Amino acid sequence: MxxxxxxxxxxxxxxxxxxxxxxxxxxxxxxxxxxxxxxxxxxxxxxxxxxxxxxxxxFLEIKTDHSCFSKIMVHLRHELANDALQDELLRLEAPITMMNTLFGMSTTEYIQRQKLLGIPGCGAGRPPLPSDEEQVAIWESWVKTEGLPLPERYQHVGQETGQPLRALWSLIQSWESARDNNRIRPRCSRV
Incomplete structure (x- = not known):
């Protein structure tokens, strides 16, 4: 041997x-x-x-479980793609609330990942609201991505519009919340 x-x-x-x-x-x-x-x-x-x-x-034989190895490699590729997506969202200035909601990312992990990527902190406070024209472009881009997973939708809209995700997150959340409220609001009928 x-x-x-x-x-x-x-x-x-x-x-x-x-x-x-x-x-x-x-x-x-x-x-x-x-x-x-x-x-x-x-x-x-x-x-x-x-x-x-x-x-x-x-007396000891070491073997590879090829079926298990194949499954682990699929899982690993998925995890690497997920990490790359998270890194891209952070580069597009995703806020901690977004990363926590979409990926369960803690504040500590968020700050560490930003440091590793060389992304400076954005500071506190709300970002300025995009102009009316920018909001129209954001909405059109958002609607166009319907059907994609949420993280990919935000990535696409951020890249297409050039707007930081910290501005898009709260804006799109408010739009989606209003849209959901309109769907479940009961219609009043007159007696």
Whole structure:
């Protein structure tokens, strides 16, 4: 067996021994040890465990679960795309309330991500309201993106209109709230 295989097997065995010492039987079972083998391991003195770990490449087989790996890679690509979208929204000056609502981002994470991206803080207070012409362009862009997930809609509208998301967020929220209120408002009938 190549030396790197024995080294890997040795470290897997050390992991199993540490899990055993911490009472993490699930981790050991996940390595496919039987209950009897776990019992035998638990009765070995420390000196014997070191020797066993060195010989583990003879009985320990390390495999890749290809189906699981494929699923994890799909999940990883989704997470990376999500991170890239969040970074782009932050570059477009998304406010903390927006990032918290859309992604559950905490204030601490928000500030750290801004620092990592080299984005200066915008300060407190409300941003100026876009002009009437800008609001028309914003609304047209917003309506055009209907059907997209919310984060992507905001990204698209921010990029298309050139308006900072901190200005768009409250404006669009007020429009959507008014639209929702009009939908659920009961019609009065005359008696």
């Amino acid at each position: 190549p030396p790197h295989d024995s080294l890997l097997a040795y470290h897997v065995m050390l992991y199993a021994i540490q899990a055993l010492s911490e009472g993490d039987l699930k981790a050991i079972k996940d390595l496919d040890f039987t209950v009897d083998e776990i019992r035998q391991l638990s009765q070995l003195p420390v000196k014997a465990i070191k020797h066993l770990a060195r010989m583990s490449s003879h």
